[in-house]
Amino acid sequence: MSAEKRPPKIQRPPEKGNLDPVAVRKAVRAVFAMRQAEGRPKHTRRR
């Protein structure tokens, strides 16, 4: 198939109804940032 006729490559979004792992990571980061703004330490102490 020539390049002209080849269908364009599509970056598939997450299937409809499925959670996007990137969105999950963003939500978790957002909540961490929110808690930090509320006064929670930036991360837990590791002992």
Added chain:
Amino acid sequence: MHRPYTKQAFINCPFDEEYQPLFQALVFAIYACGMVARSALEADNGAEVRIEKIVRIMGECCHSVHDISRVELDHDSGLPRMNMPFELGLFLGAQRFGDARQKKKTCIIFDRERYRFQKFLSDIAGQDIRAHHGEPADLIRAVRNALATTQPPGVLLHSATSIVERYGWFQQDLPEICRMLGMDPHDLGHRDLTFLIAEWLEVDAQRAAKAA
């Protein structure tokens, strides 16, 4: 997520709503110890016979946590709940009669009180039974301390205090994370919960690494 045999822990516990606080704490503790929590809940395939599914998952797990605290009469039927002792026996059988890999299996056994099991499951007298008293923090501490003994020499897990603290924060964050994602925090499947726990711990670890 694929993890080696020695990094997988089988959970044998009640799955009802009443047990949810302990279940979430248990899953969190296992992930915080660098392992993957497996249970019969992870696969809901009507084509797979339940016992086959349990045996398959058990076979893939080196470690296990069994909670026999709820061997009690069912509210509706008036009959005792035997699944947890049965699965404990199955796991001990795999460890006893299995191949070299299966012989590496380890068990953490919980009851509500430490010596109560002697009244209904005296065959396991001599095993080290731990009590969680219905408290998530006690459960986390015991799981962490037991799993710490399974680590190779030189590998240290985070302290129980640190994991308990982080579990409290995770619990605080979970409703907000679910709200952002349009999920119901009271209706999370096993895979939803484990995914969110793993993500939360990963972000926490990244922030700790950055701050170090």
